[in-house]
Amino acid sequence: MAFETTFSMQDAAELTDQDVAQSEASTTHAHDSNTGAFGRQATQSIAPFLQKHIPSQYSTGVEQVNITQNRSENANTKYCYRHHPDLKCRRQADEPSMDQLQNELSDLPQSDQQGISLVWSLFSAAPSQHRKLMLGGVLAQCCFPQLSFLSAAVRDLIKIDFISALPTELSIRVLCFLDPTSLCKAAQVSTRWRNLADDDVVWHRMCEQHIDRKCEKCGWGLPLLDRKRLRREKRQIQLRATGHYLRDTPTPANGQTPLSTPSATPDDRMTPDKEEQPTASRKRRSSSPIPGSPSKRLCQSTHEKELEALHSKSQLQPWKDVYRDRFKIGTNWKYGRCSVKTFKGHTNGVMCLQFDDNILASGSYDSTIKIWSIETGEELRTLSGHTLGIRCLQYDDSKLASGSLDGTVKLWDLATGNQLCTLSGHTGGVLGLHIEGTLVASGSEDNTVRLWDFKKQSSVVLRGHTDWVNAVKIDRASRTLLSASDDCTIRLWDLDAKKCIKKFEGHVGQVQQVVPLPPEFDYVDPEDVSSSESAETASKFDYDDSSENSENEGRPAPPRFMLTGGLDATIRLWDVHRGICVRTFFGHLEGIWGLAADTLRIVSGAQDGMVKIWDPRNGKCERTFTGHAGPVTCVGLNDKRMCTGSEDHEVRMYSFCA
Numbered sequence: 001m002a003f004e005t006t007f008s009m010q011d012a013a014e015l016t017d018q019d020v021a022q023s024e025a026s027t028t029h030a031h032d033s034n035t036g037a038f039g040r041q042a043t044q045s046i047a048p049f050l051q052k053h054i055p056s057q058y059s060t061g062v063e064q065v066n067i068t069q070n071r072s073e074n075a076n077t078k079y080c081y082r083h084h085p086d087l088k089c090r091r092q093a094d095e096p097s098m099d100q101l102q103n104e105l106s107d108l109p110q111s112d113q114q115g116i117s118l119v120w121s122l123f124s125a126a127p128s129q130h131r132k133l134m135l136g137g138v139l140a141q142c143c144f145p146q147l148s149f150l151s152a153a154v155r156d157l158i159k160i161d162f163i164s165a166l167p168t169e170l171s172i173r174v175l176c177f178l179d180p181t182s183l184c185k186a187a188q189v190s191t192r193w194r195n196l197a198d199d200d201v202v203w204h205r206m207c208e209q210h211i212d213r214k215c216e217k218c219g220w221g222l223p224l225l226d227r228k229r230l231r232r233e234k235r236q237i238q239l240r241a242t243g244h245y246l247r248d249t250p251t252p253a254n255g256q257t258p259l260s261t262p263s264a265t266p267d268d269r270m271t272p273d274k275e276e277q278p279t280a281s282r283k284r285r286s287s288s289p290i291p292g293s294p295s296k297r298l299c300q301s302t303h304e305k306e307l308e309a310l311h312s313k314s315q316l317q318p319w320k321d322v323y324r325d326r327f328k329i330g331t332n333w334k335y336g337r338c339s340v341k342t343f344k345g346h347t348n349g350v351m352c353l354q355f356d357d358n359i360l361a362s363g364s365y366d367s368t369i370k371i372w373s374i375e376t377g378e379e380l381r382t383l384s385g386h387t388l389g390i391r392c393l394q395y396d397d398s399k400l401a402s403g404s405l406d407g408t409v410k411l412w413d414l415a416t417g418n419q420l421c422t423l424s425g426h427t428g429g430v431l432g433l434h435i436e437g438t439l440v441a442s443g444s445e446d447n448t449v450r451l452w453d454f455k456k457q458s459s460v461v462l463r464g465h466t467d468w469v470n471a472v473k474i475d476r477a478s479r480t481l482l483s484a485s486d487d488c489t490i491r492l493w494d495l496d497a498k499k500c501i502k503k504f505e506g507h508v509g510q511v512q513q514v515v516p517l518p519p520e521f522d523y524v525d526p527e528d529v530s531s532s533e534s535a536e537t538a539s540k541f542d543y544d545d546s547s548e549n550s551e552n553e554g555r556p557a558p559p560r561f562m563l564t565g566g567l568d569a570t571i572r573l574w575d576v577h578r579g580i581c582v583r584t585f586f587g588h589l590e591g592i593w594g595l596a597a598d599t600l601r602i603v604s605g606a607q608d609g610m611v612k613i614w615d616p617r618n619g620k621c622e623r624t625f626t627g628h629a630g631p632v633t634c635v636g637l638n639d640k641r642m643c644t645g646s647e648d649h650e651v652r653m654y655s656f657c658a
Contacts, residue, residue: 605632
């Protein structure tokens with residue numbers, strides 16, 4: 001019985017499998033026949049639509065000839081797809097996407113492939129308005145997983161490489177609005193983006209915005225670079241940014257334009273005289289010289305010199321590298337990253353100093369001036385001649401001037417250390433001096449300012465202060481002089497009229513230092529609307545209110561802003577033209593002896609033994625340095641170093657180089 005039951009079940013299973021196979025075969029045959037019929041019917045209904053909207057592909061022979069003739073007549077249309085939406089969109093899919101679709105389509109039955117292809121053809125043939133209608137109907141039938149798939153796919157499809165699509169000039173213009181971080185990220189997108197993001201036009205503008213000034217957008221400033229090079233290349237950079245350089249310069253053999261390759265642009269780094277040559281010189285060059293004449297040899301030698309200059313200038317750093325180097329130094333200043341070198345050799349307190357990239361000069365109460373090598377820290381020479389302590393010094397390319405408590409000013413040969421001459425006239429010790437060209441100004445314990453003019457072989461005494469004069473500064477352009485005194489005042493002197501034209505009062509302690517700020521320094525008082533109005537009339541400084549002097553017409557104005565430091569432990573920022581104090585800096589515990597500043601920062605040294613770095617625009621103390629064992633009596637500053645001298649007999653140099 002069991003055997004019979006088993007046999008019958010197996011037989012039934014076999015019969016059932018046969019029936020199912022026959023049923024599936026018949027169903028598939030019916031489906032194929034129905035699908036084929038549907039396909040033929042769909043083709044018959046879709047063919048007129050395709051023939052209407054794509055006549056070039058679905059038209060008879062006569063119509064095809066007419067379409068070809070019309071296409072040749074309208075080959076160069078002035079309308080793009082955006083302004084003529086009935087034209088077929090020519091956007092092409094990327095190869096990976098098409099390969100994926102083709103693979104998925106190949107896995108489907110032949111009938112399904114035909115149906116999907118018809119749907120694609122129908123959508124491809126439809127004009128703009130029909131496409132929107134079709135998409136609206138499809139979207140209305142999509143479920144959430146399908147909508148999510150569409151969202152992810154569309155997010156990448158609607159992106160466009162606008163930098164490559166736009167003309168080079170417009171792309172450069174767009175990149176000029178980016179910050180340095182965004183520019184560095186843009187350079188990593190593609191080769192085309194890198195060529196444009198690293199171009200000299202972009203980074204030259206970046207240097208103009210940030211170097212030696214505070215950027216109005218980000219508030220970031222970088223140390224000063226070579227002003228001469230910045231001025232020299234500005235015109236060529238402007239021409240290249242507008243495309244004139246591309247039109248005037250032949251394309252190199254490799255096909256790359258000079259605008260996209262900064263290293264291939266030596267022609268725009270010629271001397272500034274290239275575009276400012278007078279008309280007469282151009283006429284002389286246009287006339288052909290006689291063969292063998294001296295003028296021809298002169299032209300040949302001049303041409304060779306220009307080629308040599310061109311070769312040397314082509315080795316200049318790209319502006320991106322210039323910005324990068326300055327950015328590193330600026331970051332070191334911001335976070336206080338520096339190396340410290342100590343110069344020891346004086347036997348008494350150091351009262352004054354000055355330094356450049358190579359040497360450091362320091363004056364002390366031990367009556368000597370020492371010249372140091374900044375690189376090695378070694379003492380190069382010692383200048384002896386004063387009988388009392390040195391209170392002030394300054395040097396230029398060839399000479400050094402020193403003022404002493406013995407009442408004299410001495411001039412020295414900076415190269416040999418020999419004494420050149422001695423200027424006498426003060427009845428008290430010399431506390432401050434300043435050299436400007438052929439002029440030497442000095443302030444003294446006798447309450448006077450004395451001005452020596454080597455060109456005219458004359459000297460003038462300016463009287464007005466009622467106490468010691470501690471510091472003097474000459475502004476040669478405006479022919480004025482600033483002086484700071486123990487009578488708690490600062491005075492502005494007219495060197496032509498030999499009189500005081502302004503008096504600044506506000507300190508409650510003896511004023512030890514006065515520092516005029518460069519013309520590039522700009523300051524707007526947020527609490528005073530009139531400060532912005534006075535900036536417009538800065539060039540209209542009135543030298544003499546009581547009389548009209550025709551000699552003052554067109555005369556440059558004095559420095560707009562100045563800084564002063566006093567023994568009241570404050571630093572004050574003054575508007576010289578309006579005669580008012582616009583900001584006071586608080587932070588030192590005792591009186592201020594040393595003060596230095598540029599357009600980016602202020603450095604001060606005080607009796608409390610601290611050195612502070614300030615932001616001149618917002619009045620905040622950015623960093624405080626300690627290390628001296630006595631009061632800091634003098635400070636020096638340049639774009640990458642800071643130097644301090646103290647009564648502990650030492651000079652400390654802080655280097656912020658990268």
